[in-house]
Amino acid sequence: MIEISNLGKYFGDNKILHNINLKIEQNEIFAIVGHSGAGKSTLLRCINGLEKYDEGELRVFGQNIGKMSEQKLRYLRKDIGMIFQHFSLLEQKSVYENTALPMQLWGYKKSDIDKKTVELLNLVGLIHKKNSYPKELSGGEKQRVAIARALTLEPKILLSDEATSALDPKTTMSILDLLKTINKTLGITVVLVTHEMSVVKNAAKRALLLENGQIIGLGEIEQLFLKPDERMRKFLGEEDILPNHGVNIRLYFPSTVSDKAIVTAMARELNIDFNIVWGRLEKLGESVVGSLVINVDSEHVDIAKKYLQAKTDIFWEIIQ
Numbered sequence: 379m380i381e382i383s384n385l386g387k388y389f390g391d392n393k394i395l396h397n398i399n400l401k402i403e404q405n406e407i408f409a410i411v412g413h414s415g416a417g418k419s420t421l422l423r424c425i426n427g428l429e430k431y432d433e434g435e436l437r438v439f440g441q442n443i444g445k446m447s448e449q450k451l452r453y454l455r456k457d458i459g460m461i462f463q464h465f466s467l468l469e470q471k472s473v474y475e476n477t478a479l480p481m482q483l484w485g486y487k488k489s490d491i492d493k494k495t496v497e498l499l500n501l502v503g504l505i506h507k508k509n510s511y512p513k514e515l516s517g518g519e520k521q522r523v524a525i526a527r528a529l530t531l532e533p534k535i536l537l538s539d540e541a542t543s544a545l546d547p548k549t550t551m552s553i554l555d556l557l558k559t560i561n562k563t564l565g566i567t568v569v570l571v572t573h574e575m576s577v578v579k580n581a582a583k584r585a586l587l588l589e590n591g592q593i594i595g596l597g598e599i600e601q602l603f604l605k606p607d608e609r610m611r612k613f614l615g616e617e618d619i620l621p622n623h624g625v626n627i628r629l630y631f632p633s634t635v636s637d638k639a640i641v642t643a644m645a646r647e648l649n650i651d652f653n654i655v656w657g658r659l660e661k662l663g664e665s666v667v668g669s670l671v672i673n674v675d676s677e678h679v680d681i682a683k684k685y686l687q688a689k690t691d692i693f694w695e696i697i698q
């Protein structure tokens with residue numbers, strides 16, 4: 379659905395995006411994650427042609443974005459809705475009018491506009507506020523209006539640029555639930571740009587980690603969080619402080635074995651002592667995964683390894 383190959387982008391002499399390679403599949407919720415200034419918004423804006431790129435190729439629905447005329451891009455953007463951190467609603471217009479606006483701009487029939495507006499305000503749970511004005515709404519409600527507005531032209535893709543970043547955690551979750559519903563019931567592909575790990579973990583199936591315009595991680599989020607490599611750990615702010623005696627083993631628990639029972643069982647069955655250096659359980663979407671670092675005396679390493687080798691559902695590695 380979205381195919382990006384070797385994409386590079388400059389602002390003046392500064393290279394902002396380096397060699398981006400990425401495929402986003404139809405109907406998935408995909409997250410682009412990174413700290414402020416990483417290049418997330420720029421990459422998102424390249425997808426709908428609001429921003430030009432300098433190297434590589436970007437295709438959406440098979441069409442080469444870099445080679446399209448403004449006129450064609452305008453039509454393409456009908457298929458790509460967008461929402462933003464600060465909602466971008468018109469203050470002088472009501473909830474109904476804000477939602478209906480794109481259809482009016484495209485010259486839709488009044489009866490069609492009315493039908494669609496009512497349908498979408500119902501979907502986002504705001505039909506009872508259709509005559510309210512943005513200043514009378516909470517942040518979460520404003521974002522719901524923005525979402526309804528972004529769906530009026532029946533897009534196939536919804537781009538979300540930090541749509542929950544101005545919201546409190548509870549409202550964030552309710553907006554993410556709405557985006558998940560939209561993804562499921564309307565089959566819309568959602569690309570979420572965020573700097574918040576909690577958003578990624580809650581909503582996305584796959585994610586791309588961007589740092590200084592470079593991809594430092596790409597994959598299923600269970601994999602990214604379950605088996606973070608060094609750059610990913612740094613990104614997550616997890617510099618391991620490990621004991622410098624004995625041997626440190628990192629265990630990864632997939633969703634199916636997400637409790638510490640395995641560790642207790644290992645201690646009991648092998649009758650050896652080891653220390654838990656640190657452990658963490660994470661909720662990723664519907665599932666829970668965990669990782670744990672244990673420190674084993676050198677003399678017990680071999681039997682610990684043998685024990686773990688027999689457990690096919692646990693990943694592990696020796697770390698320094």
Ligand SMILES: Nc1ncnc2c1ncn2[C@@H]1O[C@H](COP(=O)(O)OP(=O)(O)O)[C@@H](O)[C@H]1O
Pocket residue numbers: 389394412413414415416417418419420421
């Ligand atoms: N229009 C622009 N002109 C010049 N530099 C820009 C422009 N837009 C963004 N940048 C720079 O590009 C980098 C990436 O910005 P952006 O894509 O907004 O990052 P993010 O969304 O991850 O915070 C930043 O260093 C930013 O200062």
Ligand SMILES: [Mg+2]
Pocket residue numbers: 418419420540
């Ligand atoms: Mg941004």
